[in-house]
Amino acid sequence: MHLWLDNLSYNNRLRQLPPEHKLGFALVGLTIALISHPPVQIAIALWMSVWIVGYARIPFNIYGGMLSLAIGFWVTSIPALLISGVAVSARASIQADALSGLTIGSYYLYLSYQGFVQAGLIFARTLATVSCLYFVLFTTPFTELLQVLRRIGCPVVLTELLLLMYRFIFLLLSTARELWIAQQSRNGYRTRQRWIYSLSLLIRQLFQKTMKHYQQFVLSTAARGFNGQFRVWSSQSYQASQRYTLEASLGCLVLVIGNFLF
Known part of the structure; x- marks a missing residue:
């Protein structure tokens, strides 16, 4: 079996950077993703994608395939979020949340507006956090x-x-x-x-x-x-990059500021 993940982690364009810098960068991005709003989380996912595909030169089809796995798990949770049910007698209490529904016996099944909102929030957070994880896996x-x-x-x-x-x-x-x-x-x-x-x-x-x-x-x-x-012995010599360090620092600062604006 071809260990393509190991192959990419050893032969990417960010290989020469110290692993402490890459791990710290991913942890900062992960922390921001966990406490930020959806627009900032989408920005984190796009920014990490630039680092992975643009800077590390990881093939887009491989990165997209890995992202599709995470999205697939998100898709499996959608029915539980969108579909809710109450007794027919309590139907009036959920009219503001129900987009459409169907009465089955003594129960009323409906599509929940709050469920759509939660699905969107989970999707944004999933993309942001998984992209931070993939940055470490693909580059270190x-x-x-x-x-x-x-x-x-x-x-x-x-x-x-x-x-x-x-x-x-x-x-x-x-x-x-x-x-x-x-x-x-x-x-x-x-x-x-x-x-x-x-x-x-x-x-x-x-x-x-x-x-x-x-x-x-x-x-x-x-x-x-x-x-x-x-x-474990490693002969790899690391070299910190002022450009990448400055770009990562400024990017994290912009994300933090953007979280207060949105």
Whole structure:
């Protein structure tokens, strides 16, 4: 499996910037996104998109695909926000909020105006916060993020667990893809019954192969004298950019001021 996320994080145009600067910039943007109004949140999403696609030169189709995942989760929450229901006897109390409705038995289902407002607020906040997260993921390798966490005093146990989780997520996805391709080549999903059987077989084999990989990982680390802490070495030299620092600072200041104007 091609680890395109790692490839982009190691080969983007902002790679030479110190990871502390990029992480701090994203955290400031995230903080502003959580406390600001929707127009400012949309501005944050657009601004972060400029940094990701324009400055870091991340392909737009990849960034757009990642954004579509977040938007897809937002779409799944829309029915719960827009559709509400009350007893028919209480219909008069929600007339100001109901855009249209339908009586089903003793209940009245209606489209809520407040639900539309909440959906819009959630959409703006989702775009802003996710774009800040994607800025870090696309521009900073995960090992460098762990080094930053260690330098600011995060517990070693936490950083070690994050490193192992990150490693085994890709291993799990790669193993699942290999098993799925092998089953597809043997027409393992041609009927509904075969689909259910093949899926159960894939899950069982995936668990067995994952445990085998874990045992091999434990043996390999023990053979190398593992003492309970992973040491990650990086030869990358960082160079702060006055232009990017000034632009990020001024941009955050404008967003804060804009939050008071809207």
